[in-house]
Amino acid sequence: xxxxxxxxxxxxxxxxxxxxxxxxxxxxxxxxxxxxxxxxxxxxxxxxxxxxxxxxxxxxxxxxxxxxxxxxxxxxxxxxxxxxxxxxxxxxxxxxxxxxxxxxxxxxxxxxxxxxxxxxxxxxxxxxxxxxxxxxxxxxxxxxxxxxxxxxxxxxxxxxxxxxxxxxxxxxxxxxxxxxxxxxxxxxxxxxxxxxxxxxxxxxxxxxxxxxxxxxxxxxxxxxxxxxxxxxxxxxxxxxxxxxxxxxxx
Numbered sequence: 001x002x003x004x005x006x007x008x009x010x011x012x013x014x015x016x017x018x019x020x021x022x023x024x025x026x027x028x029x030x031x032x033x034x035x036x037x038x039x040x041x042x043x044x045x046x047x048x049x050x051x052x053x054x055x056x057x058x059x060x061x062x063x064x065x066x067x068x069x070x071x072x073x074x075x076x077x078x079x080x081x082x083x084x085x086x087x088x089x090x091x092x093x094x095x096x097x098x099x100x101x102x103x104x105x106x107x108x109x110x111x112x113x114x115x116x117x118x119x120x121x122x123x124x125x126x127x128x129x130x131x132x133x134x135x136x137x138x139x140x141x142x143x144x145x146x147x148x149x150x151x152x153x154x155x156x157x158x159x160x161x162x163x164x165x166x167x168x169x170x171x172x173x174x175x176x177x178x179x180x181x182x183x184x185x186x187x188x189x190x191x192x193x194x195x196x197x198x199x200x201x202x203x204x205x206x207x208x209x210x211x212x213x214x215x216x217x218x219x220x221x222x223x224x225x226x227x228x229x230x231x232x233x234x235x236x237x238x239x240x241x242x243x244x245x246x247x248x249x250x
Contacts, residue, residue: 104135
């Protein structure tokens with residue numbers, strides 16, 4: 001199954017078309033509506049709540065954008081939906097809320113966040129929600145285990161792998177050396193069978209995404225594009241960009 005043209009037809013707004021200076025916060029309803037108004041596809045993140053709900057939020061802890069603190073996995077969906085945000089009166093959405101709001105008007109690119117512990121409950125809840133959603137949507141994750149989970153739970157859903165060339169910075173220190181090695185060079189591709197690749201713009205060009213794109217026909221998305229130089233590079237090396245911090249004139 002090849003990725004459809006709609007995946008790369010329009011730029012993809014990273015966490016929605018957010019602008020904190022105007023009180024439009026990432027992954028929140030205002031950012032979603034702004035992206036829809038601009039006819040951009042929307043990339044969002046989902047995290048698992050303590051009671052098994054898929055919450056639309058990037059961080060796995062509260063505090064950067066919200067009041068309060070604590071891990072999302074230790075709070076119920078109702079508790080998370082009640083959390084106040086610092087720069088907006090809006091509240092955190094569930095994946096069901098997001099799907100109801102978008103209603104197929106633009107494509108959704110859903111990144112499954114992972115604790116890299118083998119837990120598939122988030123993918124399972126995503127499958128339940130998307131079973132009744134008819135709009136254009138794809139799923140992706142950094143975690144090959146979650147991409148395999150997408151393949152098993154939703155074989156008809158287009159799936160992708162989010163990747164980079166190295167996993168040696170502090171963010172990845174929580175992983176074992178074996179886990180980091182398994183993510184290198186898209187070496188899991190014959191097992192996860194991704195339909196597209198999302199690759200860090202600062203590490204393009206690179207051999208693995210070039211092979212995936214030019215030999216296996218996987219569309220290549222470049223993330224996260226924020227500057228003119230990055231946009232020019234994405235135009236040369238990728239099929240579409242995942243962007244933030246500006247509004248493309250396309």
